[in-house]
Amino acid sequence: xxxxxxxxxxxxxxxxxxxxxxxxxxxxxxxxxxxxxxxxxxxxxxxxxxxxxxxxxxxxxxxxxxxxxxxxxxxxxxxxxxxxxxxxxxxxxxxxxxxxxxxxxxxxxxxxxxxxxxxxxxxxxxxxxxxxxxxxxxxxxxxxxxxxxxxxxxxxxxxxxxxxxxxxxxxxxxxxxxxxxxxxxxxxxxxxxxxxxxxxxxxxxxxxxxxxxxxxxxxxxxxxxxxxxxxxxxxxxxxxxxxxxxxxxxxxxxxxxxxxxxxxxxxxxxxxxxxxxxxxxxxxxxxxxxxxxxxxxxxxxxxxxxxxxxxxxxxxxxxxxxxxxxxxxxxxxxxxxxxxxxxxxxxxxxxxxxxxxxxxxxxxxxxxxxxxxxxxxxxxxxxxxxxxxxxxxxxxxxxxxxxxxxxxxxxxxxxxxxxxxxxxxxxxxxxxxxxxxxxxxxxxxxxxxxxxxxx
Numbered sequence: 001x002x003x004x005x006x007x008x009x010x011x012x013x014x015x016x017x018x019x020x021x022x023x024x025x026x027x028x029x030x031x032x033x034x035x036x037x038x039x040x041x042x043x044x045x046x047x048x049x050x051x052x053x054x055x056x057x058x059x060x061x062x063x064x065x066x067x068x069x070x071x072x073x074x075x076x077x078x079x080x081x082x083x084x085x086x087x088x089x090x091x092x093x094x095x096x097x098x099x100x101x102x103x104x105x106x107x108x109x110x111x112x113x114x115x116x117x118x119x120x121x122x123x124x125x126x127x128x129x130x131x132x133x134x135x136x137x138x139x140x141x142x143x144x145x146x147x148x149x150x151x152x153x154x155x156x157x158x159x160x161x162x163x164x165x166x167x168x169x170x171x172x173x174x175x176x177x178x179x180x181x182x183x184x185x186x187x188x189x190x191x192x193x194x195x196x197x198x199x200x201x202x203x204x205x206x207x208x209x210x211x212x213x214x215x216x217x218x219x220x221x222x223x224x225x226x227x228x229x230x231x232x233x234x235x236x237x238x239x240x241x242x243x244x245x246x247x248x249x250x251x252x253x254x255x256x257x258x259x260x261x262x263x264x265x266x267x268x269x270x271x272x273x274x275x276x277x278x279x280x281x282x283x284x285x286x287x288x289x290x291x292x293x294x295x296x297x298x299x300x301x302x303x304x305x306x307x308x309x310x311x312x313x314x315x316x317x318x319x320x321x322x323x324x325x326x327x328x329x330x331x332x333x334x335x336x337x338x339x340x341x342x343x344x345x346x347x348x349x350x351x352x353x354x355x356x357x358x359x360x361x362x363x364x365x366x367x368x369x370x371x372x373x374x375x376x377x378x379x380x381x382x383x384x385x386x387x388x389x390x391x392x393x394x395x396x397x398x399x400x401x402x403x404x405x406x407x408x409x410x411x412x413x414x415x416x417x418x419x420x421x422x423x424x425x426x427x428x429x430x431x432x433x434x435x436x437x438x439x440x441x442x443x444x445x446x447x448x449x450x451x452x453x454x455x
Contacts, residue, residue: 026146026205027155033200034139035162037097040193042166043174044104045069047186052118068122070376072129073136077368078225080134083361086224089142090207094198096135100128101194108187136368137361142207144352144360152349159348161289164341167282228362231355236438238354241305241347242367244433248309250374250381251426255317257382258415258422262320263329266412273326277333284334288341301346302443306434308339313426321419324408350442382418390414 021028049065083092103124110116147155177186232239263274298304316336323329355363391414397404407416433439 023148024151026207027143027151029200029205030142030146031155031158031162033197035166037193037197038162039166039169039173040190041100041104042170043177043186044107044190046170046174047178047183048107048121051183052121055118065121065125068125069129069132070372072126073133074369074373074376076130076133077137077365077372078228080137080361080365080368083134083224087138088209089138089145090201090205092138093135093142094202096131096138097194097198097201100131101191101198103127104187104190104194108184108191111183111187133368137364140364141357141360144357145208146206149353152352155348158289158293161286161293161341164282164285164289168279168286224362225366228359228366231359231363232366235354237440237442238351238363240433240436240438241350241442242371244429244436244439245347245371246374247429247433248313248426249372250378251313251422251429253375253378254382254385254422254425255419257379258386258418259320261383261386262412262415262419264412265410266324266416267408267410268325269412273329276326277329280330281333281337284336284338285341288338291338292341292345295342298346300443301350302439304346305343305350306430308343310427310430310434312336312339312343313430314423317419317423317426321407321416321423354442385418386415390418393417 045065052065107116107121107124110120143155173189174186177189232242260274263269263277312335316332319328319332319335323332351364351367352360391411394403394407394409394414394417397409399409403417404413407413407420
């Protein structure tokens with residue numbers, strides 16, 4: 001009798017799994033193929049940073065590769081979503097992926113002819129950044145269209161899982177291929193993953209068109225942009241949530257600018273230490289993404305967002321400020337990043353639940369411009385503060401002074417002092433927006449609750 005019951009339960013579980021896989025088939029194909037292509041692109045980007053640094057020996061010139069990639073995203077995101085809402089999502093993604101792949105082919109050709117220069121990469125990265133700017137809102141809306149609402153929580157964790165796994169694998173695989181075969185084979189791997197993703201999207205994945213028109217055919221681009229901005233003016237909860245993340249991004253990018261300066265300069269720090277802490281951070285986001293995928297839906301998503309960011313901003317920055325050994329810095333990195341996938345997953349669910357599908361492209365694009373414009377500002381501010389404020393202040397301190405006792409002495413102590421300051425800045429931002437009544441109203445309902453026909 002017991003064996004029969006166990007067999008019945010097993011069969012039921014198998015049927016449940018089959019049902020879930022059938023409902024998520026299109027998303028899983030899209031997720032796996034795009035994640036694989038993302039790994040190839042990340043490997044090429046990582047290898048090109050190493051190549052550019054070996055050519056000129058300039059950290060600034062290498063960093064400009066990221067600046068060129070990110071600038072189009074900040075400048076043109078507000079228009080990209082309006083275009084995305086007008087265009088077919090699958091065709092938009094295919095065209096953008098193809099254009100990005102062509103830049104990789106051009107890089108390979110220039111490399112084979114021994115004529116590749118750093119300025120070529122700046123231009124090609126700018127084109128890549130523009131394609132990503134257009135593709136990203138189309139991809140976000142496509143996920144909403146192919147995925148039943150009940151899987152939003154798990155999918156947020158799965159997407160962060162893929163991102164963190166790529167973060168771990170990229171330096172390992174890229175370094176191995178570079179050492180064994182050279183740059184050309186890294187780029188070849190990237191192109192192979194592109195072909196797999198392109199063919200999967202073109203022939204295996206069905207992205208249904210929404211019942212409502214995605215955008216008025218007679219609507220101009222500027223009118224579409226105004227609609228996206230107008231939506232946020234009316235939806236103060238979503239707007240204030242975006243401002244919250246913009247403020248967090250400002251603090252986080254100051255952290256990113258100061259992070260290598262401290263770990264490379266401080267006593268006990270080195271390139272190996274920086275690599276070790278970065279690896280721990282990647283592993284922590286990987287672990288956090290697994291938690292986000294398996295955890296039940298929380299009663300309050302807003303509370304999860306506020307509390308995870310508060311935890312991250314406080315513990316990591318304080319441990320980096322006061323820590324003097326790689327072990328403490330690794331613990332700080334782990335505690336700071338393990339809750340981020342939980343935050344990101346719940347933020348993603350709130351956005352999908354509250355923004356109508358026919359407005360998501362436009363709203364996501366406005367969100368990208370508002371939420372991410374603080375990142376380059378934070379990078380500049382962080383570098384300026386370390387070099388021109390905090391390091392000089394620490395250099396003037398007496399050996400017995402309180403600041404020296406707190407943050408140590410020598411190069412890197414100023415960066416540690418800055419981490420202490422931005423810990424309080426991060427806490428202040430979290431506490432301020434935690435009391436924002438408009439954000440808490442997002443708990444009361446969603447767009448899809450008003451549309452019961454939504455899957």
